[in-house]
Amino acid sequence: MNASTKIDKDDRVQFSITELAEEFGVTSRTIRFYEDKGLVNPEREGTTRIYSRKDRGRLKIILRGRRLGFSLQDIKKMLDMYSPKGEPTGQLTFTLQKCEEQLEKLIAQRTDINEAISELEDGIAQLREHLASGDNVADGCKKTIA
């Protein structure tokens, strides 16, 4: 049980926690944390975690979900509703709904950020004026920004 059980090289079937951690640019602590939260459930060899390709896939999904701003809770639900055998219709509509919600949130955020950016740009311009004119601001400037 050595050369035969040992995996070849690149298209692995099993992965260690650190391998996946490195591959995805997170710490193993993070991956264990996801397990705590019920997002992954690797096999065990004794106590050591053994990750399958499927587990790896789930991790990929989790990480993308995070990038897209989903909470781990939402991601869990999406994954949970996926696993059953047959019709993933429920899961699909759920995911779709969550995606749409998130999309709206992001758009709202973008709006906010755009406003903040405008305000800041204006403020910066005014600050520069004051600094250039050596203005002895007494009480008027703070109204601009701070």
Place this chain on the structure above:
Amino acid sequence: MNASTKIDKDDRVQFSITELAEEFGVTSRTIRFYEDKGLVNPEREGTTRIYSRKDRGRLKIILRGRRLGFSLQDIKKMLDMYSPKGEPTGQLTFTLQKCEEQLEKLIAQRTDINEAISELEDGIAQLREHLASGDNVADGCKKTIA
């Protein structure tokens, strides 16, 4: 000490905590919290906080700072460097620098958000396709979103 000390109506000189809380749409607890953090320092009449117009101005600044995404710490520094008597030059350049930093952060955030939005829009489109075609997704869909 009633009709004379009582403020007239609109261009007040003193404010209670709840007045300001309502005006700015925050709870009084929040305002006290800001005081804890050293952002405001209202007078006291006994134990009761009395906010001056200046305090109110500071609150305004604080709230705008929050909207612009500054941390309370940064806001505090901006405010702190303001109060001294003379040249607010130091404060101005500090504030300016912070503003520029924040502007960059916000722009970076906007970029991230825009990417996320694109990804989400794509994902949503694909989910819709699958749902429309009644696709019996086995393992391919989850690669899309979840």
Place this chain on the structure above:
DNA sequence: AATATAGTTGACGTTTACGTAAACGTCAAC
């Protein structure tokens, strides 16, 4: 006086996504 109203302090709770140490097991290599 007693209730009502507003205000205060202090301390702990909340949320999210992990970090960080402690203390120990396991396995291969030297």
Place this chain on the structure above:
DNA sequence: GTTGACGTTTACGTAAACGTCAACTATATT
């Protein structure tokens, strides 16, 4: 037979910006 790398569990810590609650106090009105 020890070293070192990697792994495990348990559990408390962190950061930000408040919320919540309990127990008082102070003032005003009934």
